[in-house]
Amino acid sequence: PKRGLRVSFVSPQEISQTMISKLLYALVLTAVAADYAFVEIEQPGSSPKQLVGLFGSFGDKNSTTTSRRFVLAKPYTACRALSGVKNSIVVMGRGECAFSAKCAYAEKAGAAGCVVINNATEIYEMGSVPDTKRISIPAVMIDKTAGEELLQAMRKQTVYGKLVRFERPLFDASIAVLVLMAVGTVAGGAYWSAARERDGSARYSRIDAEAVDDEEEEPAVLNEYFAWGFIVVASLGLVILFYFIDYLIYVLVFIFCLAGAQGLFLTLTSLARATLPVSCTRASYPLPQLGQITWINTIVTIVSVGVAVLWGVYRKEPFAWILQNILGIAFLLTLQRTVQLPNVKVAGVLLVLAFLYDIFWVFLSPYFFQQSVMVKVATGGSSGEAMPMLLKMPRLTDPTPGDSLLGLGDIAIPGLYISHLLRFDYETDNHWVFGDSCSRDRCRRPNTVIGFFSIGMIGYVAGLILCDIVLIVTKMGQPALLYIVPCVLLPVVLLAKARGNLKSLWSGKGTNEPNAPNDGSYHMGSIANGNGSNAKGK
Secondary structure, eight states: OTTSOOOOOOOHHHHHHHHHHHHHHHHHTTTSOOOEEEEEEEETTEEEEEEEEEEOSSSOOSOOSSOEEEEEOSSTTOOSOOOSOTTSEEEEESOSSOHHHHHHHHHHTTOSEEEEEOSSSOOOOOOOOTTSOOOOSOEEEEOHHHHHHHHHHHHHSOOEEEEEEEOOOSOOHHHHHHHHHHHHHHHHHHHHHTHHHHHHHSOOOHHHHHHTOTTSOOOEEOOHHHHHHHHHHHHHHHHHHHHHHHHHHHHHHHHHHHHHHHHHHHHHHHHHHHHSOHHHHHOEEEETTTEEEEHHHHHHHHHHHHHHHHHHHHTTSTTHHHHHHHHHHHHHHHHHHHEEOOSHHHHHHHHHHHHHHHHIIIIITHHHHSSOHHHHHHTTTTSSOOOOSEEEEEOSSOOSSOEEEEETHHHHHHHHHHHHHHHHHHHHTOSOBOSOEEOSSOEEOOBOOOOHHHHHHHHHHHHHHHHHHHHHHHOSOOOTHHHHHHHHHHHHHHHHHHHTOHHHHHHOSOOOSTTSOOSSOOOHHHHHTTOOOOTTOO
């Protein structure tokens, strides 16, 4: 059947050999930069309009030195002899014949260059067929959006311009901004997650008091069975999406709106309670059938739902990435606050399974499904929609179209683990403290030891940077967890082993180390069992 599941069985040796050869090919051959070009449209009284394109594998790859008139090919696909294009740049559409054949017809008619408009919003290096003679004129592909802009200008007036080669920058600033967003989200979520531990082991602050407000629910504590179940369910869901992504993508859009709105509501509500006077946060009004409703909840609900609806309606607009990031970050912060890992054993199982999950569905799935399952789902298939479960940042210094992307899972899973490390540090006074520090019910002695949270954050940053380096070198998207998991897990385990904390960190049942608090405060085991008490004595 056309939509049936086709499975190819290959030996592990064949898979490993092919994977190694493909990896070497990616690292060596794709490191060569592609030949990019600007299709410059002259505009009287202003600077030229530049449309980004890509030179083909054939033809001259140097800029045209003089301004030429843009002429529309007749027929539009340029798959037969052309006329009236001498010394002009011929604009033609994709389809019916090979790219090199189109440009061969244009060169034979005396054209100075050719521009091929793709029928999709992407560009790639055009190939040639063996029986096509050598082409000497430059040939550039532009995407559908740029092509519509060029055609619209040609309908209004005679258009002149050039084909100008440019070197794409090796690094784009949007990558750094995305790393900062991810690191800030993980650190902020960990701080929020450790509010109760901080209340019991550090200086008491108002945000800590609000973080343990009666209105907030107890966090859900995961176990290793959940970790296994999560990966199995995620894998089954990915396969279903692979076959039905054109239809289910709209379900994902709705789920993202719902989860983002709820996350934004909880984040803004907690922030308001921590910063506004109590009289403001407690002010309420009666509502039939619902009782007393606080004004702050009403305002925050309107804002949260409004942001989600705006993104859902305008998600394809250029500014939509701002709303998407707001919803995504709010969801991630709330996830770290409401979900906890009890120990490094569970965290390790979840991280390693996620590590293998990324490798299989990105690199190995093509051997079973004829293409990468993860790539198809992430790109939305042929639906024209983009997967919303990610942070995105438009390119800042790179003129080529597109965005820098980072999946929410690459932040959420390491974030849960790093949040646990911070809670453990507060439980054991295993972090930097300068001078005496007292909370409501106890004091800590000075401590200048770098905590596991700091090591985890350094590892997370290192993993992201390593992923970006490979991305820059290979010019290919990378599964971030492939680099993040080893960087956040191994240094923490090795440091814990050296310090003698590994047993308590692994099991999460308190410590026997000399620097562990011995004042009756709760420890990781009591939290995991759901019977921990906070500093208020409730």
